[in-house]
């Protein structure tokens with residue numbers, strides 16, 4: 287009997303190892319381990335995961351396959367992950383065969399409690415309906431004006447006084463935290479017309495913002511565990527699942543109140559509201575929307591538009607601080623535009639927010655922001671589910687049920703796409719050959735805003751917001767990194783800085799900038 291069991295075991299182990307050898311050889315990419323698959327490599331490189339993926343992708347020509355566990359039947363099916371950043375594959379997944387690559391069941395299950403079937407977390411018809419409704423709103427000039435109003439308010443009434451006081455008291459500030467508060471206030475204003483004032487002197491705690499942060503964090507933690515484990519934890523009320531359900535109640539209360547108030551106000555026609563919630567409520571299909579649905583609409587927009595813009599601005603300021611030549615060029619551009627539109631009286635520059643026409647002329651600034659997003663995309667990795675067997679344009683076979691992880695971070699750092707200087711911060715690569723215009727790169731090479739039918743709806747609003755904030759800050763202040771402060775990537779769904787961005791704030795001498803510009807013109811004339 288013992289011998290029989292022994293023989294059986296031996297055969298099982300030998301056939302597993304044989305299978306494993308063939309299986310692992312068929313996968314290009316990081317090493318896979320017996321049983322554990324790619325997990326050890328992931329854990330070992332966790333702290334620098336995006337760079338690790340970029341290195342490997344670049345070594346493998348833009349695509350590799352790996353398995354999250356080396357178990358027969360699973361490894362080349364549901365357990366298989368195809369990692370890619372090849373522009374041809376991206377075009378195929380995000381556009382040409384869009385229907386074969388939805389977000390999929392894992393993603394939806396994880397975010398269901400927080401986001402429901404909102405635009406960010408749905409596929410198929412549910413997504414399409416919301417996309418169409420929202421797309422109509424996002425192309426209106428009135429939404430752009432609403433965004434400009436909220437942005438102006440948070441810059442002039444909030445950010446400027448805080449930076450001013452930091453400068454006069456020589457206290458460092460965490461720019462990432464300030465940006466996060468600013469974008470939170472802006473997006474709440476835009477989404478449902480109520481500014482929670484998180485960017486205020488003393489940087490107060492805000493229970494809605496906190497509940498929102500905790501809920502996002504807890505939802506993300508679900509990705510780490512197999513579905514059955516977090517479902518069990520939810521049922522037994524353990525760990526972060528408790529914090530999630532508590533936060534959801536808080537969010538629900540806050541938003542119910544917002545929606546109830548707005549309903550009353552719309553009934554009484556007290557004012558003309560131009561936030562997204564009211565826009566949805568004013569549509570003729572409105573009677574078919576439940577309050578729950580409206581809440582989810584609002585929440586999805588907050589998630590989409592908050593962290594993304596704030597981390598982008600943090601990386602922008604950090605890159606600009608380290609590249610004084612770029613900083614100077616940005617400033618000169620802003621000053622040249624303002625001299626033309628407002629004359630040389632500096633008070634006129636700082637009193638009023640930038641007009642759309644002025645913002646639109648800042649193309650070098652737009653180039654610098656795009657270059658920031660190329661190197662530090664706010665959403666560094668994203669994933670899709672494979673519905674039916676398919677072959678990607680580069681020849682990789684992807685079986686039904688497996689997933690595709692597309693690395694936005696790596697896509698911005700491939701030498702094959704961006705050339706030898708791919709790791710350098712060079713806004714100039716976004717200018718037309720004569721240097722006079724902004725030039726967008728191919729949508730499938732630069733995927734920081736996603737591409738295809740699910741391209742970011744808020745892209746233009748985000749540029750408007752980032753340009754306005756960048757210009758206002760740079761016109762008033764010169765910033766220096768706090769000595770010894772470490773800037774590192776935090777491994778999360780959004781590319782945060784792990785320890786924030788601590789800077790000292792100094793006064794910007796604009797008269798000196800104007801003098802330099804004049805000197806430059808005279809030199810040109812006398813040449």
Ligand code: HEM
Pocket residue numbers: 405406417586587590591592594595598659663664665668733734735736739740741742743744745747748
């Ligand atoms: C620098 C700022 C931003 C970046 C880098 C960014 C990036 C992205 C990315 C990568 C996606 C695709 C996500 C996915 O499908 O998994 C996305 C979708 C989306 N973004 Fe943005 N975003 C930014 C700002 C905004 C803002 C300010 C808003 C709203 C005002 C917004 C609204 C949306 C919406 C509604 C979607 C979902 C589109 C859909 O699934 O059809 N985004 N964004």
Ligand SMILES: *[C@@H]1O[C@H](CO)[C@@H](O)[C@H](O)[C@H]1NC(C)=O
Pocket residue numbers: 315316317327341342345
């Ligand atoms: C790819 O990943 C493997 C396993 O983690 C590693 O040994 C190898 O050095 C990586 N390749 C490159 C080019 O970084």
Ligand SMILES: *[C@@H]1O[C@H](CO)[C@@H](O)[C@H](O)[C@H]1NC(C)=O
Pocket residue numbers: 435438439442443638639
């Ligand atoms: C910008 O915001 C400030 C401070 O809230 C306000 O006084 C000013 O009127 C606003 N300007 C415009 C054009 O909205």
